[in-house]
Amino acid sequence: MSDRTAYLFLLPALVLYLAFVALPIAQVVGYSFFDWDNGIIGDYVGLSNFARLGGDNVFWAALGHNAIWVVLTLAFPLTAGLILSAILAERNRHVIRWLSAIYFIPRTIPLVVAGIIWGWIYNPIFGLLNYLLESVGLGGWGGAWLAQPDTALLSLNVVGAWTFFGFCVVIYLAAIQSIDPSLYEAAEIDGAGWGRKFRDITVPMLRNSTLFLGLYAAIEAMRFFDLVWVTTQGGPGYATEVLTTHVYKTFFLVGDFGYAATLSVVLLAIVLAISSISFFVLRAK
Amino acid sequence: MKVILAIAAGLTAASAATAETVVTQWDQFAQSGISAAGPAMDELIATCQPSLGGATVLRTIAPSIGIRDSYRLAVSAGKTPDLAYTWPAASVLAGYARVGALAPLDDYYAQYGWDHINDFYRGRNSHDGHLYALPMEQDLMGVYYNKALFAEHGLAVPTTYDEFKAAAERFKEAGIIPVSFGNRDRWPATNTFSLILGLTAGLEAEKAVLFGDEPWTNPAFKQAAENFQAWANDGYFPRGFNGVGYDEANALFLSGKAAMTITGTWVLQDMIRGADSIDLGVFMLPPMADGVPAGTMWGEGSQWQLAASADPAVRDAAAAYLDCLTSDESRKVWVEKGHTVPIGTTPDELAAWGADPVVQKFFAAGLGTPDSNFYDLHTTLPESVTQVLYPELQRLVGGDATADEFLAAMQVAWETAIANGERWLP
Amino acid sequence: MSRPARLIQTVILILFAAYALAPVYLVVLASMRSEADLFAGPLALPWPINIENFRRVWQDSGFSSYFFNSVKISAAVTVLVLLSAPLAGFAFAKMRFAGREALFALFLAGLVVPAPSVIVALYGNLQTLGLIDNQIGVILPQAALLMPFSVFMMRTVMQDVPDELIEASTMDGASLFGTFVRIVVPIARPGLMSLTLIVFLFSWQEYLLPLVVLQTETLKPITVGAASLQGRYGVDYGGIAAAGLIAFAPVVALFLIMQRSFVRGLSAGAVK
Numbered sequence: 013m014s015d016r017t018a019y020l021f022l023l024p025a026l027v028l029y030l031a032f033v034a035l036p037i038a039q040v041v042g043y044s045f046f047d048w049d050n051g052i053i054g055d056y057v058g059l060s061n062f063a064r065l066g067g068d069n070v071f072w073a074a075l076g077h078n079a080i081w082v083v084l085t086l087a088f089p090l091t092a093g094l095i096l097s098a099i100l101a102e103r104n105r106h107v108i109r110w111l112s113a114i115y116f117i118p119r120t121i122p123l124v125v126a127g128i129i130w131g132w133i134y135n136p137i138f139g140l141l142n143y144l145l146e147s148v149g150l151g152g153w154g155g156a157w158l159a160q161p162d163t164a165l166l167s168l169n170v171v172g173a174w175t176f177f178g179f180c181v182v183i184y185l186a187a188i189q190s191i192d193p194s195l196y197e198a199a200e201i202d203g204a205g206w207g208r209k210f211r212d213i214t215v216p217m218l219r220n221s222t223l224f225l226g227l228y229a230a231i232e233a234m235r236f237f238d239l240v241w242v243t244t245q246g247g248p249g250y251a252t253e254v255l256t257t258h259v260y261k262t263f264f265l266v267g268d269f270g271y272a273a274t275l276s277v278v279l280l281a282i283v284l285a286i287s288s289i290s291f292f293v294l295r296a297k
Numbered sequence: 298m299k300v301i302l303a304i305a306a307g308l309t310a311a312s313a314a315t316a317e318t319v320v321t322q323w324d325q326f327a328q329s330g331i332s333a334a335g336p337a338m339d340e341l342i343a344t345c346q347p348s349l350g351g352a353t354v355l356r357t358i359a360p361s362i363g364i365r366d367s368y369r370l371a372v373s374a375g376k377t378p379d380l381a382y383t384w385p386a387a388s389v390l391a392g393y394a395r396v397g398a399l400a401p402l403d404d405y406y407a408q409y410g411w412d413h414i415n416d417f418y419r420g421r422n423s424h425d426g427h428l429y430a431l432p433m434e435q436d437l438m439g440v441y442y443n444k445a446l447f448a449e450h451g452l453a454v455p456t457t458y459d460e461f462k463a464a465a466e467r468f469k470e471a472g473i474i475p476v477s478f479g480n481r482d483r484w485p486a487t488n489t490f491s492l493i494l495g496l497t498a499g500l501e502a503e504k505a506v507l508f509g510d511e512p513w514t515n516p517a518f519k520q521a522a523e524n525f526q527a528w529a530n531d532g533y534f535p536r537g538f539n540g541v542g543y544d545e546a547n548a549l550f551l552s553g554k555a556a557m558t559i560t561g562t563w564v565l566q567d568m569i570r571g572a573d574s575i576d577l578g579v580f581m582l583p584p585m586a587d588g589v590p591a592g593t594m595w596g597e598g599s600q601w602q603l604a605a606s607a608d609p610a611v612r613d614a615a616a617a618y619l620d621c622l623t624s625d626e627s628r629k630v631w632v633e634k635g636h637t638v639p640i641g642t643t644p645d646e647l648a649a650w651g652a653d654p655v656v657q658k659f660f661a662a663g664l665g666t667p668d669s670n671f672y673d674l675h676t677t678l679p680e681s682v683t684q685v686l687y688p689e690l691q692r693l694v695g696g697d698a699t700a701d702e703f704l705a706a707m708q709v710a711w712e713t714a715i716a717n718g719e720r721w722l723p
Numbered sequence: 724m725s726r727p728a729r730l731i732q733t734v735i736l737i738l739f740a741a742y743a744l745a746p747v748y749l750v751v752l753a754s755m756r757s758e759a760d761l762f763a764g765p766l767a768l769p770w771p772i773n774i775e776n777f778r779r780v781w782q783d784s785g786f787s788s789y790f791f792n793s794v795k796i797s798a799a800v801t802v803l804v805l806l807s808a809p810l811a812g813f814a815f816a817k818m819r820f821a822g823r824e825a826l827f828a829l830f831l832a833g834l835v836v837p838a839p840s841v842i843v844a845l846y847g848n849l850q851t852l853g854l855i856d857n858q859i860g861v862i863l864p865q866a867a868l869l870m871p872f873s874v875f876m877m878r879t880v881m882q883d884v885p886d887e888l889i890e891a892s893t894m895d896g897a898s899l900f901g902t903f904v905r906i907v908v909p910i911a912r913p914g915l916m917s918l919t920l921i922v923f924l925f926s927w928q929e930y931l932l933p934l935v936v937l938q939t940e941t942l943k944p945i946t947v948g949a950a951s952l953q954g955r956y957g958v959d960y961g962g963i964a965a966a967g968l969i970a971f972a973p974v975v976a977l978f979l980i981m982q983r984s985f986v987r988g989l990s991a992g993a994v995k
Contacts, residue, residue: 117979124949128950129749136535161692280837291831373846
């Protein structure tokens with residue numbers, strides 16, 4: 013096999029990838045060194061766009077929200093997925109098939125549509141959630157959900173979790189089914205209950221899946237855009253601003269291409285740093 | 298007579314256009330929502346087609362909600378539509394003019410004698426001494442109210458701010474939402490605040506900040522910000538207003554669950570069509586501070602503009618077509634079929650043309666105070682400042698920022714915009 | 724396990740099933756409500772069931788056009804990926820060549836690239852190529868953005884193809900490409916099926932790229948159309964719900980029918 017044949021095999025994928033992903037990344041890095049006005053390029057300004065990051069409170073708020081999103085995702089959908097898959101694994105074939113399909117359905121719904129549906133559920137006046145709370149006499153617990161700074165990000169994360177926990181179940185389930193059953197049998201002979209088997213066998217054996225899902229969740233937490241854009245556009249105030257919405261506003265609404273490029277570079281650097289660290293951690297195992 | 302001459306002039310001017318000439322037009326005149334003058338636009342396209350001198354109009358209806366973003370994208374993609382009717386006016390217009398995306402219209406203004414556009418509007422549609430757009434719709438802000446609810450609670454139309462507050466308190470006690478308001482879309486609060494600002498600080502104080510050196514952090518502006526916040530704190534607005542859409546707030550009002558809603562003439566079409574179940578009235582918000590004269594926020598939210606990239610023959614045809622769209626006959630069609638009142642239309646004309654009583658009332662009141670009417674921040678601030686105004690107003694009215702914090706944030710954005718040469722000056 | 728413990732576990736399983744399904748159920752209800760009465764309460768059963776909302780959205784609001792645009796764009800992206808990713812995956816799995824590790828790392832890095840971060844430059848490039856407001860301007864970048872995942876997945880799939888079969892075929896004088904087409908593709912068919920479904924699903928869900936690239940209403944896909952309804956329909960929740968249902972029902976149905984294939988594809992990266 014000659015190298016040339018291999019390169020020919022790679023060519024179509026490589027050309028597309030270089031032209032529409034790699035090249036734009038290089039350009040974005042370049043753009044970040046220039047001044048722009050309404051989409052027209054101006055002077056070379058060195059690192060002055062990057063110097064603006066320090067004083068840009070919206071940037072730091074957005075970064076904080078991305079970080080909170082990672083933590084929330086690890087805390088809720090990942091944990092839920094782990095527990096659900098451990099329970100589910102002991103049920104019969106049909107239950108496994110049906111329930112894992114049901115859990116996974118939200119993942120197939122476009123995030124834009126998920127945002128519209130949940131935006132309606134959370135609507136302070138016309139929404140289902142407040143309606144339900146009122147009909148069971150808990151009207152006082154009702155709120156404006158996406159419109160209050162203290163609940164907005166959390167409420168939005170419930171939607172994110174809704175689309176993600178089924179994916180966790182599917183990944184964990186596949187891994188659990190490949191655990192050697194004799195491990196559980198041995199533990200049962202020792203008199204271990206469900207909780208101990210879960211803690212001593214299932215959780216440790218699923219470490220790689222957990223690492224994978226953790227990495228996946230972290231990357232997604234940095235990348236997500238659709239959900240915020242169709243529900244809150246980063247509001248109220250800056251309560252749900254994330255890096256991607258900050259990039260979008262700076263680019264499309266303000267027209268400051270240079271600073272938008274700078275924010276993109278930061279976003280890329282963070283994502284690549286997370287993934288290379290995890291890559292080495294995964295490889296070390 | 299003027300019309301006949303204008304059309305004749307238009308025909309000569311457009312003589313260069315041929316059957317192959319196509320004018321791409323983007324407008325917001327849908328059948329419902331904001332600026333829902335669709336029926337009027339449909340009729341006028343047919344009427345004005347001959348003035349194109351053989352060219353044809355290729356029309357795209359881009360609903361108001363999206364046209365601003367779509368237009369920005371089209372301009373940066375070098376695909377500026379030949380003719381567009383977009384928003385939010387002066388500030389963004391200056392931005393497009395500055396980068397050379399728009400064609401200057403000075404010659405067309407002279408040629409067609411568009412004298413109904415007075416100096417105020419000319420100023421708002423100019424950049425660097427040249428005219429870049431033809432405004433059409435006259436926008437005013439006022440209070441839409443439910444007459445039956447006012448009568449039921451023994452309330453007269455408020456003529457002072459204290460009476461307005463008393464009415465709001467009365468409705469609140471009765472379990473009726475005093476003022477329907479929804480700010481999920483982020484821009485509605487800019488209009489509400491502009492109205493409060495003008496009625497609290499007055500036109501001269503606005504000018505001192507917008508066109509002079511006075512900072513945002515001045516006592517009059519602070520009072521206005523505190524007034525707006527007080528409305529929210531006092532329960533004038535529905536629960537969770539920062540999570541309620543503009544359309545939803547209007548629907549809430551039209552359903553009779555709220556006594557008033559404070560917004561502009563741009564939604565008259567929807568209000569009149571939706572007012573089957575309530576008795577719709579309108580009044581002007583009274584001055585909110587001593588010594589401030591009665592007035593309202595006015596201006597044009599949108600305007601017709603021509604692409605610099607368009608072929609000269611296309612531009613000529615489009616200008617002749619615009620002259621037809623804004624002719625005396627056409628103004629009548631806008632009023633009758635679209636509940637839209639073009640600039641230059643007088644209250645007498647509205648009465649003579651049999652405009653809806655609500656339309657007549659609104660414009661008689663709003664046009665009666667031309668010397669004290671004031672600016673709309675949304676259509677006057679540069680886009681970079683608007684993008685700060687949106688979230689900061691959500692915070693202010695949501696109680697998450699004080700008036701001082703709000704004004705300090707605005708001042709920072711304002712100084713940056715001025716330093717970048719983005720400020721619009723009349 | 725004790726009965727109460729098992730019962731609690733069952734309750735947990737059911738609660739999460741409700742969490743997954745309740746919003747979907749709600750949308751179905753709202754979409755069939757005849758006169759979408761905003762104030763009647765969202766749980767009122769729609770009766771008589773009617774499909775007026777669907778007719779209105781489909782015919783009057785241009786959803787038929789949004790829908791077929793989505794089909795067209797997603798299908799084109801899928802074909803493009805299918806024509807390129809399996810070849811690259813095969814090269815990485817079975818061939819030795821200079822720069823293999825470096826090139827694979829290059830693709831791997833692309834696995835995490837956020838679309839919003841490249842859009843700034845991509846937009847200008849598409850403009851230069853004259854692909855703004857053109858569906859090709861969505862299809863090419865989208866296929867490219869999905870390429871890293873697809874190549875990665877195909878490499879995993881191709882690694883399972885026995886070397887002996889490939890060697891036997893090339894010994895018989897077949898070219899490597901011929902071997903790929905005649906021997907490898909049939910063996911990898913389940914993997915290719917998974918790739919097809921996942922790429923189709925992902926491009927169906929894409930929002931940002933078509934949002935910024937396409938300006939003409941008749942070119943836009945269903946995600947952009949659905950999002951624009953919020954402003955256009957105001958408080959017509961019946962219409963919005965019907966539109967939402969049109970936007971996700973086909974992919975949900977596709978998933979339920981082809982569940983096994985989907986799951987195999989999605990977990991390919993995780994388990995290996």
